[in-house]
Amino acid sequence: MYAQMVKSEATQDDPEALAAFQARIDAGEKIEPKEWMPEGYRKTLIRQIGQHAHSEIVGQLPEGNWITRAPTLERKAILLAKVQDEAGHGLYLYCAAETLGVSRDELTEALLAGKMKYSSIFNYPTLTWADIGAVGWLVDGAAIMNQVPLQRTSFGPYSRAMIRICKEESFHQRQGFDIMRKMANGTKAQRHMAQDALNRFWYPSLMMFGPSDKDSVHSAQSMAWKIKMNTNDELRQKFVDQTVPQAEYLGLTVPDPDLRWNAEKGGYDFSEPDWTEFFEVLKGNGPCNAERLAARQKAWDDGAWVRDGLMAHAAKQRSAPIAAE
Numbered sequence: 001m002y003a004q005m006v007k008s009e010a011t012q013d014d015p016e017a018l019a020a021f022q023a024r025i026d027a028g029e030k031i032e033p034k035e036w037m038p039e040g041y042r043k044t045l046i047r048q049i050g051q052h053a054h055s056e057i058v059g060q061l062p063e064g065n066w067i068t069r070a071p072t073l074e075r076k077a078i079l080l081a082k083v084q085d086e087a088g089h090g091l092y093l094y095c096a097a098e099t100l101g102v103s104r105d106e107l108t109e110a111l112l113a114g115k116m117k118y119s120s121i122f123n124y125p126t127l128t129w130a131d132i133g134a135v136g137w138l139v140d141g142a143a144i145m146n147q148v149p150l151q152r153t154s155f156g157p158y159s160r161a162m163i164r165i166c167k168e169e170s171f172h173q174r175q176g177f178d179i180m181r182k183m184a185n186g187t188k189a190q191r192h193m194a195q196d197a198l199n200r201f202w203y204p205s206l207m208m209f210g211p212s213d214k215d216s217v218h219s220a221q222s223m224a225w226k227i228k229m230n231t232n233d234e235l236r237q238k239f240v241d242q243t244v245p246q247a248e249y250l251g252l253t254v255p256d257p258d259l260r261w262n263a264e265k266g267g268y269d270f271s272e273p274d275w276t277e278f279f280e281v282l283k284g285n286g287p288c289n290a291e292r293l294a295a296r297q298k299a300w301d302d303g304a305w306v307r308d309g310l311m312a313h314a315a316k317q318r319s320a321p322i323a324a325e
């Protein structure tokens, strides 16, 4: 899978090289693509950045579903711009992954073959216009909570991609909140739609941060390498603490009867999502998994002629005799 291999296996096992690498990470240095890195570090980054890129691309589907049905021309223009931003995020992230020696085609093929994942959240449907508000407010809100610390991640291209992505995500979050504000202050039917969207998106949004720390297989190593800057539970807690007052401002009720402010810890106590549902979604059994993958497969198949044309053009350019002076 990895076209650009790092040094020999012996070098990979070299304790001095590993210690020097860890010392660079501990000192807060950025690791750049052509520098020596342990194979595990490279593979973890390809997995995480690739999964992140796939999420941005698949994430266009539930929102793209509403572009033609947005209630006003202004809302349509805003949503169109947001969905285009998500495509851009996917492309920066595929580029960051490519610097690690894996091609975009290989990543897409791995996704379509079920060997790579995308965020669980995009396997839930967007049934009403209020869902578009909830996606911006909660899903982009959770994404920002996760991605702001990733601006300091140890791999240079990933951290730099995150800086631009986070700026755009904060607009996305605000546009979602603005839709929710309008709906929550609208007619009785609109308030009902807003509450219903919060009810359906609350727990799937909490799941975006990944399994609880005790079940997170990658966190310890990823944090030692500063690929991840926080644990899943730390970020989930921060998200709840930030979002509950926003729901109160909107006059909406978070669908958790056990939600309580805990003065001692300075945060909310809240109910865990249904982790059985989360792992089922990861296995492909969520409400929209089949539909999302079918859409990606169709886009991949429909685009084959473009890729073939570009490759043929590039081959022709390479083999063309150099023009005489």
Ligand code: BYC
Pocket: 047, 048, 051, 052, 053, 055, 056, 057, 058, 059, 060, 086, 117, 118, 119, 120, 121, 139, 140, 143, 146, 207, 208, 209, 210, 211, 215, 216, 217, 218, 219, 222, 228, 232, 282
């Ligand atoms: N969904 O050991 P763990 C967006 C998997 S897009 C699916 O804790 P890790 C947006 C995990 O991969 C934002 N799978 O893993 C776009 C692992 O399985 P594998 C997307 C999940 O990597 C459009 C297993 O569970 N953001 O904002 O240390 C429109 C064990 O987990 C999920 C990113 O991708 C999940 N939610 O931590 C609107 C952020 N959670 O791979 C908005 C970058 C866990 O061993 N990624 N798994 O088979 C990360 O920060 C980390 O990868 C995670 C998981 C926190 C997600």
